[in-house]
Each structure stands twice: as C-alpha cells, then as structure tokens.
Amino acid sequence: MLHAVIMAGGSGTRFWPESRGTRPKQLLPIMGSDPMLTETVARLDPLIPAERTWVVTTAPQVEGVRRVCPDLPAENILVEPCARNTSACVGLAAAALHAVDPEATMAVLPADHVIGPKADFQRSLLAGAEAAATPGTFVTFGIKPTYPATGYGYIRRAGKSGNFQGIDCFAVDQFTEKPDATTALSFVNEGVYFWNAGIFVWTAKTILSAMATHMPELIQGLDRIQAAAGTEAFEATLNEVYPTLPAEPVDIGIMEKVDNVQIMIAPYKWSDVGSWKALYDELAETTGDDVAIFPAGGELLTENAKGTLAYSSSEQTIAVLGLDDVVVVHTKDAILVAHRDKSEDVKAIVNRLRESGRDELL
Amino acid sequence: MLHAVIMAGGSGTRFWPESRGTRPKQLLPIMGSDPMLTETVARLDPLIPAERTWVVTTAPQVEGVRRVCPDLPAENILVEPCARNTSACVGLAAAALHAVDPEATMAVLPADHVIGPKADFQRSLLAGAEAAATPGTFVTFGIKPTYPATGYGYIRRAGKSGNFQGIDCFAVDQFTEKPDATTALSFVNEGVYFWNAGIFVWTAKTILSAMATHMPELIQGLDRIQAAAGTEAFEATLNEVYPTLPAEPVDIGIMEKVDNVQIMIAPYKWSDVGSWKALYDELAETTGDDVAIFPAGGELLTENAKGTLAYSSSEQTIAVLGLDDVVVVHTKDAILVAHRDKSEDVKAIVNRLRESGRDELL
Numbered sequence: 137m138l139h140a141v142i143m144a145g146g147s148g149t150r151f152w153p154e155s156r157g158t159r160p161k162q163l164l165p166i167m168g169s170d171p172m173l174t175e176t177v178a179r180l181d182p183l184i185p186a187e188r189t190w191v192v193t194t195a196p197q198v199e200g201v202r203r204v205c206p207d208l209p210a211e212n213i214l215v216e217p218c219a220r221n222t223s224a225c226v227g228l229a230a231a232a233l234h235a236v237d238p239e240a241t242m243a244v245l246p247a248d249h250v251i252g253p254k255a256d257f258q259r260s261l262l263a264g265a266e267a268a269a270t271p272g273t274f275v276t277f278g279i280k281p282t283y284p285a286t287g288y289g290y291i292r293r294a295g296k297s298g299n300f301q302g303i304d305c306f307a308v309d310q311f312t313e314k315p316d317a318t319t320a321l322s323f324v325n326e327g328v329y330f331w332n333a334g335i336f337v338w339t340a341k342t343i344l345s346a347m348a349t350h351m352p353e354l355i356q357g358l359d360r361i362q363a364a365a366g367t368e369a370f371e372a373t374l375n376e377v378y379p380t381l382p383a384e385p386v387d388i389g390i391m392e393k394v395d396n397v398q399i400m401i402a403p404y405k406w407s408d409v410g411s412w413k414a415l416y417d418e419l420a421e422t423t424g425d426d427v428a429i430f431p432a433g434g435e436l437l438t439e440n441a442k443g444t445l446a447y448s449s450s451e452q453t454i455a456v457l458g459l460d461d462v463v464v465v466h467t468k469d470a471i472l473v474a475h476r477d478k479s480e481d482v483k484a485i486v487n488r489l490r491e492s493g494r495d496e497l498l
Numbered sequence: 499m500l501h502a503v504i505m506a507g508g509s510g511t512r513f514w515p516e517s518r519g520t521r522p523k524q525l526l527p528i529m530g531s532d533p534m535l536t537e538t539v540a541r542l543d544p545l546i547p548a549e550r551t552w553v554v555t556t557a558p559q560v561e562g563v564r565r566v567c568p569d570l571p572a573e574n575i576l577v578e579p580c581a582r583n584t585s586a587c588v589g590l591a592a593a594a595l596h597a598v599d600p601e602a603t604m605a606v607l608p609a610d611h612v613i614g615p616k617a618d619f620q621r622s623l624l625a626g627a628e629a630a631a632t633p634g635t636f637v638t639f640g641i642k643p644t645y646p647a648t649g650y651g652y653i654r655r656a657g658k659s660g661n662f663q664g665i666d667c668f669a670v671d672q673f674t675e676k677p678d679a680t681t682a683l684s685f686v687n688e689g690v691y692f693w694n695a696g697i698f699v700w701t702a703k704t705i706l707s708a709m710a711t712h713m714p715e716l717i718q719g720l721d722r723i724q725a726a727a728g729t730e731a732f733e734a735t736l737n738e739v740y741p742t743l744p745a746e747p748v749d750i751g752i753m754e755k756v757d758n759v760q761i762m763i764a765p766y767k768w769s770d771v772g773s774w775k776a777l778y779d780e781l782a783e784t785t786g787d788d789v790a791i792f793p794a795g796g797e798l799l800t801e802n803a804k805g806t807l808a809y810s811s812s813e814q815t816i817a818v819l820g821l822d823d824v825v826v827v828h829t830k831d832a833i834l835v836a837h838r839d840k841s842e843d844v845k846a847i848v849n850r851l852r853e854s855g856r857d858e859l860l
Contacts, residue, residue: 153815153817437847437850439850440840440843452832453832453833453859454833454835455515455832455834455835456836457835457836457840457843457844457847458836458841459824459835459836459837462835464835466833469813469814470814470815470816471814471815471817471826471828471833473818473819473824473826474817474818474819474820474821475819475820475821477820478819479819479820481802481820482817484802485799485801485819488801489799494815497815
C-alpha cells in the first residue's frame with residue numbers, strides 16, 4: 137500500500153518572528169489560509185487516507201501537529217527525541233511502516249512546501265509508486281528551474297528510463313548541493329538539471345535494505361528501537377538510541393551511494409516558500425503588487441510605497457510610507473522590518489537573539 | 499507677576515500612530531522620558547510656580563492634561579470648547595489672568611517643544627518680562643536658523659533696541675510664514691531672519707488692549723465670557739460664545755498690526771520636534787546612529803541597517819534588516835514603517851484613515 141511520511145521536524149527560523157521553536161513554519165498559516173502541514177495532509181486526499189499518513193516530528197512540536205492534524209491517528213505521529221537529520225527520520229518511519237505493512241511503499245514529503253494542482257501531485261505519487269515497485273528503485277522528483285537558484289540542491293538527469301502516469305522518468309546522473317551562482321547558471325542553461333524537491337518514493341524494503349548496506353550503524357539502532365515497539369521499554373529505548381544514530385541527510389547517506397535512482401519531472405507548480413521573499417513572490421502572483429496577510433480586522437495602508445509584504449498574527453493596521461519592497465511582520469512580542477531582498481538574512485537576527493540568551497523570542 | 503500660559507490644544511497628527519485625538523504629542527513622552535507638557539511645566543521651575551502656570555486645552559484632552567500635570571490647580575486649566583486658533587486661545591487666557599492679577603505679565607508657550615538648558619530659557623523669559631513691562635510692547639523669540647527650513651515662520655529683525663539679562667533685543671521688521679525653498683535660503687544667508695519660536699511675552703493689559711483695537715469682535719466675545727466667570731452660566735456662555743470668536747493666528751491678527759514688536763534672540767537650543775524625522779535628528783545627536791525609544795524590556799536590533807528610529811509604546815523587540823534610515827513606530831493597534839525623510843507625509847495616512855472612517859485609529 138502507498139503510505140505518506142511527512143517530515144515535520146524542521147525548526148525553521150526563516151520566518152522569524154512568526155516562526156519560533158514551538159511554532160515552526162509547517163504549523164503556521166504562512167500562506168494566509170491553513171497551516172502548511174494541514175494543507176500537506178489535505179493534498180493527499182483521497183489518494184492516501186489518514187490511516188496511511190504518518191508525520192515524523194520532534195517532541196516540542198507534537199502538540200502543534202496534533203492540533204493542526206486532528207484526523208491523524210495518534211500512533212501515526214512518530215516523535216524523534218532529537219533531530220538527527222533525514223536519514224534517521226526516514227529510517228524511523230520506514231521501520232515503523234514495515235512493521236505494520238511489510239509491502240509498504242512510502243512517499244516521503246516535506247511538511248512545508250506549496251504544491252499544486254493537487255490532482256497532478258497525486259498522479260506523480262502514483263507514478264513514483266509504480267516506478268518504485270521495482271525492488272532497489274529510489275524515485276526523486278525534479279523541478280524545472282526557473283532561475284539560477286543557489287539555495288537548492290540540483291539533480292542531473294541521464295537518459296529516459298520510462299513513463300508512468302504520463303510522467304517521464306530518467307535515471308539520475310548526479311546530485312549537487314547548493315551550487316555557487318556561476319555553476320547554478322550553467323546548470324540552468326544545460327537543461328538537464330532540476331531542483332531537488334525533497335520528495336521521494338520507495339518501498340520500505342528498498343530503503344531499509346539500502347540502509348543495511350550503506351549505513352549499518354543506522355539500521356542496527358533502528359532494529360533496537362523497533363524491537364522495543366509496543367512494549368513498556370519503547371520510549372526509554374528510543375530516547376537512548378535515537379540520539380546515537382548517524383546524523384546524515386538521506387541524499388548523501390543513501391541516494392548518492394545506491395545504483396538505481398530515478399528522477400521524475402514534477403508535473404506541478406512547486407515552491408519551498410523558504411523565506412519572506414519567497415512567500416511574497418508566491419502570493420504576489422495572485423494578489424498583485426502588495427501582499428497583506430492579516431486576520432480579520434487587519435489592514436495594510438501604503439503611501440508612496442510599492443511591493444510591500446505585511447504579515448500580522450493579530451488584528452493590526454500597518455502603514456508603509458515612502459519605502460519600496462519592504463517586509464513588515466508583526467507578532468505579539470516582536471516586529472521585523474526588512475528589505476524584501478534581504479529577508480533571507482533574518483537568520484542573522486535569530487543568531488544574535490540566541491547568542492544573547494533571548495530564548496523567549498526563539 | 500509673571501505667569502506662564504501653555505497652549506496645549508494641538509491635535510497633532512504628525513506623530514501618528516503614537517499621537518491620536520486624545521493622545522496628542524504634548525501628552526506623550528515622545529522624547530523617551532516625560533510627556534512633553536510635563537517637561538514644559540518643569541522647565542519653568544522655580545521661575546514660575548504651579549499657581550501661576552496656566553494650560554489652555556480642549557475638552558478631549560483635559561483628562562490627559564490633569565494626568566500629566568498633577569500639581570496644577572484645577573482652575574488653571576482653561577478649556578476651549580473647540581479650537582479657534584491662537585488669538586482666541588491667548589485672549590481667553592489673558593482675560594482670565596487679568597481678572598485674578600490685573601498687572602499680570604504672560605509668557606505664552608507651546609506645550610510640545612524641546613528647549614534647553616532650562617536656566618537660559620528662564621533667563622530669556624525674565625528678559626522678555628522686563629522688556630514687556632513697557633506698555634504696548636510685544637516680545638517674540640527668534641531662533642537662529644541652522645538650515646533653510648520651509649516649515650517655519652521667519653521674523654526679520656531691524657535695529658537693536660536694548661539688552662535684557664544679557665540678551666539682545668531688536669525691533670521686528672517683518673513676519674513671513676513658511677517661505678518657499680529659494681526664499682528660505684536667502685533668509686538664512688541674509689543673517690537677519692530668525693525662526694519664530696512661537697513663544698511670546700506681553701502683559702495681559704497690552705494684549706487685551708491690542709485686541710480691543712485690532713480684533714474688536716474677539717474682545718466683545720471674551721468680555722461676555724469673562725462676565726459669566728464664577729457664575730452658573732459660565733460653561734453655557736463659554737460654549738455658546740467661544741465657537742463664534744474669530745479664528746485667527748495671533749501672529750496675523752495682532753502682531754503684524756501693532757507697532758512695538760520686539761525680538762529677542764533665544765539663548766537656548768530649540769526644536770519644535772515636528773515630525774518623526776525631527777525627533778530622530780534631536781535624539782541622534784546624543785544616542786548616535788540609531789534611536790530607540792521603548793519602555794523597559796523593549797529592544798532594537800539592526801542588521802545591515804543604519805540610522806533607525808524605533809519607537810514603541812509597549813515592551814517589544816523591533817528588528818530592522820537591510821534598510822537604512824527607517825522609522826518604525828509600534829502601538830497597540832497600528833504600526834508605521836516609513837523612510838525617515840518621508841515621515842512628515844504621515845498626514846497622508848491620517849487623511850486616508852479619516853476618509854475611510856477609521857476613527858478608532860485617529
């Protein structure tokens with residue numbers, strides 16, 4: 137059966153001051169409607185129902201995950217005692233799935249991306265599942281680059297290997313993490329490089345078998361955890377073992393080492409909405425020059441100002457005067473005012489707050 | 499005796515969103531310490547005690563005036579039923595003073611200017627009182643211009659007429675309201691033009707007599723009001739008559755028509771702090787590049803940003819990223835983000851709020 141494993145453990149700081157340790161991006165209605173995790177779950181309906189949807193998260197976020205996904209069975213929320221990167225996260229989910237459904241196919245999905253239309257997305261997961269049915273196959277999804285981004289990983293495709301559900305599938309030639317600007321430009325011009333969407337499809341058997349070969353310490357730890365599943369010792373074992381697992385991205389720990397990695401060209405629109413600027417770009421397409429995200433009663437007024445992004449978590453009037461391309465974010469205890477093109481540097485602010493012990497703002 | 503008459507009826511919108519109808523600039527701690535009216539009263543101590551300090555204000559502000567001036571006798575707060583410009587305001591105070599002290603000299607002071615040092619300011623009022631002792635003398639104070647401002651009135655001095663308390667006094671040649679940029683520049687270059695500080699000294703007799711000559715309708719109205727003073731009919735009479743008084747600035751209604759107007763060159767530092775930009779300029783001299791005005795617990799963080807003015811009425815962290823010369827003002831229900839050089843245009847925002855009936859923000 138096809139299961140979804142949603143990775144919702146990120147403690148992103150890129151939407152500070154709205155995002156915080158216990159209020160990460162995936163739990164927030166950054167796009168102005170539902171929390172991103174809620175939308176990620178809804179995007180699977182009806183292809184993958186709640187019983188086969190799993191969320192992997194960390195302890196501080198469990199309550200938030202339950203709140204925004206009220207229909208998920210409690211046992212489908214897997215809690216990492218600490219963050220150990222994506223190979224441990226994927227391994228934990230694969231072991232849990234394999235225990236309940238040895239023939240499980242898993243679609244691994246980030247919790248905080250914007251994707252649509254939904255029907256095309258579901259078709260691509262079906263296509264991935266078909267391709268992944270061949271043992272030892274690892275399916276990735278590539279986004280056709282629209283500009284020479286330096287913030288994404290790139291995947292170089294080789295020859296065409298098939299077509300599933302009308303979606304072309306290619307062998308993967310090479311992964312490149314965030315390239316420099318010159319390299320990114322040449323990638324875009326070559327036409328055979330795609331952004332790594334961070335979405336994968338494989339069977340539980342295939343990924344666990346690859347982990348046994350390429351990350352034996354990981355699989356030993358996961359075996360110990362899984363052996364305690366359903367017993368009183370489970371939580372203690374998890375808390376003891378998980379922090380000792382190798383902390384490696386699944387791309388590097390597994391994907392770059394196995395033979396049969398495939399890339400499907402995503403037939404949908406995609407954005408990782410990785411910054412206030414990305415959010416503006418995403419929403420300005422439909423709202424026009426200014427983007428205002430407020431609860432009812434909030435309002436943006438601009439005078440001699442263009443291209444404003446205004447965001448408030450409470451009823452508020454925000455006036456912008458004589459400034460172009462600014463981002464104004466208001467929360468109960470902090471305000472960010474940034475040039476839109478500099479909004480990705482908000483991590484510098486977050487780092488300074490951390491250094492000065494202002495944990496209540498993080 | 500020397501009395502102070504503080505004009506505190508302004509409903510300034512230039513510090514929106516912090517200033518509002520019931521919270522005008524003079525009632526706010528714009529400079530980061532005490533409300534400006536409180537500082538204006540304190541600046542008179544010990545020269546003019548509370549019994550001889552009068553505040554003229556409007557009904558919506560009376561409560562605020564009492565709150566920030568707890569030591570003023572209740573009867574020293576004169577309430578205008580509506581704003582009728584400065585000649586009516588000054589006339590109302592002159593009539594009241596004359597009734598309790600027929601030999602009263604009055605120093606007319608704006609409630610919301612920044613002036614120091616205090617000792618030099620008090621010396622200038624003493625000097626003004628000495629000059630004004632000659633019947634028919636109207637004393638103004640001139641500020642040596644530091645740049646060709648177009649937002650102030652200018653006074654052209656003629657020949658020297660005396661020296662009081664070490665302060666030179668000149669006859670006044672001409673008043674010019676807010677000149678254009680070219681005129682302002684020539685004024686500054688000529689060296690005999692001074693900014694009108696809006697501070698005047700004269701005796702109650704002198705001003706009332708001039709009003710009788712040049713504004714007979716005003717004096718007739720004031721006589722009717724004064725005749726009802728101390729009776730049950732006072733409030734009704736005031737409410738009936740005051741709105742019918744001619745609404746003219748005292749500069750135009752009186753000063754430009756009388757013969758003996760003098761100007762004393764102010765021996766103190768002065769600013770009318772007429773905008774967020776002016777506030778920044780005033781405070782940056784001592785605080786350096788960034789100006790942050792917060793209650794305890796508030797904080798400004800800047801990253802790749804210069805020349806920020808951050809103001810909040812509540813505990814708040816304000817972060818500015820990648821933007822120079824911005825003003826960020828936070829209040830409970832509204833936020834202003836402006837380029838500092840455009841902050842005087844905040845009236846455009848206020849006008850739009852008024853037009854759209856957002857009275858709760860005004």
